[in-house]
Amino acid sequence: MRLHGGALSPVRARMCSAAASSLPFRAMLDVRSTIADALRSALDALGAGPDVEAVVERSKRPEYGDWSTPVALAAARVLRRNPQQIAADLRDRLAAAPIDAVRAWTVSAPGYVNAHLSDAVWAPAVIDNALQLAASIALPMPAGHSVSPGKTLVEHTATNPNKAAHIGHLRNACIGDTVARVLRRTGHQVEVDNYIDDTGVQVADVTVGIRDLGMQPDPDEPFDQFCSRVYVEVSRRYETEPALLQRRQAVLHDLEHGGGEVAEFVKDLARRIVDAHLATMRRFDIEYDLLTWESDIIGLGFLERALELLRAAGAIVHAESGKHAGCWVMPPEGLGADTDDDETKVLVKSDGIATYTAKDIAYQLWKFGLLGLDFHYHRWSAADEHGPTTTSTHAHTDAVAATFGRAQRVINVIDARQAYPQSIVQRALRRLGHEREAGNSIHLAYEVVALTPAAGKVLGIDVEAGREVVALSGRKGIEVRADDLLDRAIEHLSAKARDAQTAHAVAAGAVRYYLLKFSLTQIIAFDFDEALRTTGDTGVYLQYAHARAAGILRKVPDEARDAALPTRLEPVERALLHLIDGYRLALAETATALSPSILTVYAFSLASALSDFYEHTPPVIREEDPVVRSFRRRLVDATRATLADALHALGMAAPDQV
C-alpha cells in the first residue's frame, strides 16, 4: 500500500458557525462535521469549556477506526481527570448521540476516541455526493471554512510587456489562475486582472534598443523573442555605453507625460507583447477578465488623484533636504516629517517621475473602489468574443457593460522579493484611513523559480561554482521560456499520446502540475528531467488515472441497479471512499490558505488510491457478482468525477483517453 491517511494533512474540525450551503447540496452528508458537532456537545456536557477544541481527524491507522479525536488528552488538564476515563465518558455520550453513519465508538490508548463508520450508510452517501458534482454549482464550504463576502479581485501574471514569458512568470500565472479557479469553485465572486506595466524601465530598455540601436528582428523571429533578445543586448550595452541610460531616461519621461510619438511607439510594442503573453498563457488555459494598463493609471489621472489623497492625509511629504531632497516620500507611521528615515519610501522622484509603487497605490485604491475614478473599457480583441476586456484612456465605441473593481478583497500574486513595496501599498491604505481595505489587501507571495546546475548546463549557462541554483533573469537572458518548455513537453509526450490535441492537453497539465506542487514558500529548483517526467508524482500520472477510470466506465455497462452494497468492502475501496469524501475539505483548505499545493497533494493521493484499487481488485469488467460489479462501477464513477473536478480546479484537462 502506498496510499494512507498520512499522505493527506490531518483533517480536523473546529466549531464555527455552520457553513452556508447551497440548496442542491443541503442533504450532503458531512460525517466529519456531524461528529464534530456531537463532540462539541459532549465536551460541553463534561464541562471542558470552549478552550478545548472539538478536533476530529482521520484515524492514523485503519485499525483505530475512520475518524478519531484526541480531545480527551487536552481535556484531561482542564478537568483534572485521567484521559482514559474522559475518553470512555466521551465514547458513551457520543454513542448515545444519533449519528446514523457511525456504527461503533471505541477508545484507544492513551485517550483517543474513535468512530467506526457504517459502510451501508456512509459509502452510498459518499458516492452519491460525488456523482452530484456539477461544475456550475459551487461546493459548500465544510465546517471551519467560509466564503469571503463580496468580490475577490485576483491580480496575477503582470509580466513586463517587453519580452517573452519565462517559467518564473508562468509560476505566477499558474498560482493566480488556480487560486481564482478554486475560489470560484467554492462559491466566491472573482475578478481576474492582469496588470500591464507599460510605462516602466523594462519597456523603456527595449524601446532604446529598437529606436536608438536600430535592432531588427531576424526573419521568422517571433516578436516576443526578438524583444527578449533586445532586452539582453541593451542591458549589456549600458555597461559600456552609459549615454544609453540617458536615452532610457528620456523615454521614461515621455511615457510619464504620455501622448507623444514615443508613448505611441511603446503602446504598440506593449500591445504586441501582451498579445504574445495572452497566447502563451492561453496554451495553459489561463484567461483574464481585465487587462489594466499602467499608462491608463497615469492618463486617466489615477496617479495624480492618489497623490492628492495622500498629500491631503499628510501621508506623503515633500522632502526639502537630506538624502530624499526634492522627492515626495511616505515616512513610516508616527515619524511625521522625518524624511531621512530608512523606512521612508520615495513615491515621486526628484525628477518628477513617480515610482512604480506610487502607481501601484493608485491601482490598489481603484481595486477597492476608493479612488472615485474609473477606467474606460472595451474588448481587447474585437475578433475574440471570449477574450478579456481591457482598460483604455479614452471612451471607446464598443463599450463593455461590466463592473470591474470595487472589490471587497484583493489578492496580489507577486513574488516574495516584492514584499517590501507591497507593504508600502498596504501602509498607504492605512494612512488614508482605509483600515479594513488594508486588512483585505493580500500579498500572495511565492518564491521564485531558479535553475539547477543541470538545467543551466542544458541552456549553456555557467552556474557559479558552489551555488546550488542560479536565479532566472530575463535581463541576463538566463531563462526557460514558457512556450519552449511546453513545446518540449509536447514533443516528449507525443509518441505515446493518441493525437496532437491530447499531447498538448497532457503536456500543459504536466507543466502546470509541476509549477503548482511546491509550497509557495519553496524556491523551485527547476530541472528539465524532473519537469518533463511522466511517472510518479506528476500531472501525467493524474491525467492517466482519470483516463483509466474513464476507460473502465466505457467498458462496463451502467446497469443502473439499486445501490446495493457488497457484504464487505475491501480496504482499498474504503481508502478510496475516504479520499473521495475528503475532496470538499481539501478544496476548502486550498481556498482558505490560498495555497494550490494543498490541492495537488490531494489530487495525487486520490489518483494513487485509484491505482491501488485498480491493481488490487480483480477487473470490474470480469466481476460476476452483479452487486459487487455495480458497486465498483459506481465507485470508479465517483472517483472519476471527483478527480475531474480537482483537475479542473487546478486548471488541468481531464481526458477520457490519452
Place this chain on the structure above:
RNA sequence: GCGCCCGUAGCUCAGUCGGAUAGAGCGCCGGCCUCCGGAGCCGGGUGCGGGGGUUCGAGUCCCUCCGGGCGUACCA
C-alpha cells in the same frame, strides 16, 4: 546591522491551527502481464541542521547557534 524565507531519506519535496509507528516521488536493487490501457503495482529505509526550553505529547511552539537564499533603491 535589521527584516522575511528555506534547512525533513542519496536527490527533489509533502507534513495548516502541537497528537498514535514522520510520508511521497526520483534514483538504486529485486519481484508482478491467462485480467478493465504497465505513463501502473508490490517489496527493500538506523532521515526532521546543532543545542536548550515549554508540554502528558514537539518536524510543528519559544530561545539560541550554524548553514543557504532574498529584501532593506530617487529599480520593480
